[in-house]
Amino acid sequence: MSTELFKAFLTGICAAAPLGPVAILTFQKSVEHGHRWGWITGLGGTVVDTVCALVGLYALSLIEGFLDQHRQLILILGGLFIMVIGFGMFIRKTESSFVKDDGKSQGTPWASMLQTMSLGFLSPAALAFMLILLSIFGLSAVDMEAPVYLVLLCVFAGDALYWFFFSLLASKLGPHMSAKLQLWLCRVAGVCVAAFGVVLLIKGIIM
Numbered sequence: 001m002s003t004e005l006f007k008a009f010l011t012g013i014c015a016a017a018p019l020g021p022v023a024i025l026t027f028q029k030s031v032e033h034g035h036r037w038g039w040i041t042g043l044g045g046t047v048v049d050t051v052c053a054l055v056g057l058y059a060l061s062l063i064e065g066f067l068d069q070h071r072q073l074i075l076i077l078g079g080l081f082i083m084v085i086g087f088g089m090f091i092r093k094t095e096s097s098f099v100k101d102d103g104k105s106q107g108t109p110w111a112s113m114l115q116t117m118s119l120g121f122l123s124p125a126a127l128a129f130m131l132i133l134l135s136i137f138g139l140s141a142v143d144m145e146a147p148v149y150l151v152l153l154c155v156f157a158g159d160a161l162y163w164f165f166f167s168l169l170a171s172k173l174g175p176h177m178s179a180k181l182q183l184w185l186c187r188v189a190g191v192c193v194a195a196f197g198v199v200l201l202i203k204g205i206i207m
Helices: 002-016 021-033 035-062 064-069 071-091 109-121 124-136 148-176 179-206
Strands: none
Touching: 002 035, 002 124, 002 148, 021 035, 021 109, 021 148, 035 109, 035 124, 035 148, 071 124, 071 179
16 A cells, blocks of 8 residues: 555656646746745646546546556557657747746735646646556556545645745745756756656566
């Protein structure tokens, strides 16, 4: 059971890692208003990922036989998909995205959280990416020894922890970062995500 919970924790971290609209908004709010505001903003993405995990756990249980028969194909396609995400992060132009505004933005951190939730739920890739991660880590509502609520709690914890440190670093380093440095950090993150995809691809090929 502890292994499943650890895998769920890692699933949460991996689900939060790709740099997309949620990360950009969280970065901006962290720079503009500080760590607490930025973290609450990022938690909107955590809610989305946890809901997707809930749906994914039961969806995968319905196609368990198919997954067992096509584990190699899933690893290969999942690895390719994650490599594409990493490549997208690498080529993303951040100069106009990770910027601090004039400081006149209004609202509350909870409004920002609702905004990131909207961005996440409207993204067609959110559920697909979660399904891939759950399949890769072998998590399904039918086969798990751990209760579903504990697995979801671990997904939430991993996701929330990622945004905690992301917003903390953004609030501390963001105001001092040039657009060029932001671009290179995005590229390094893209390489790391793509490397994870390569590992999965190789694992699928040599199975």
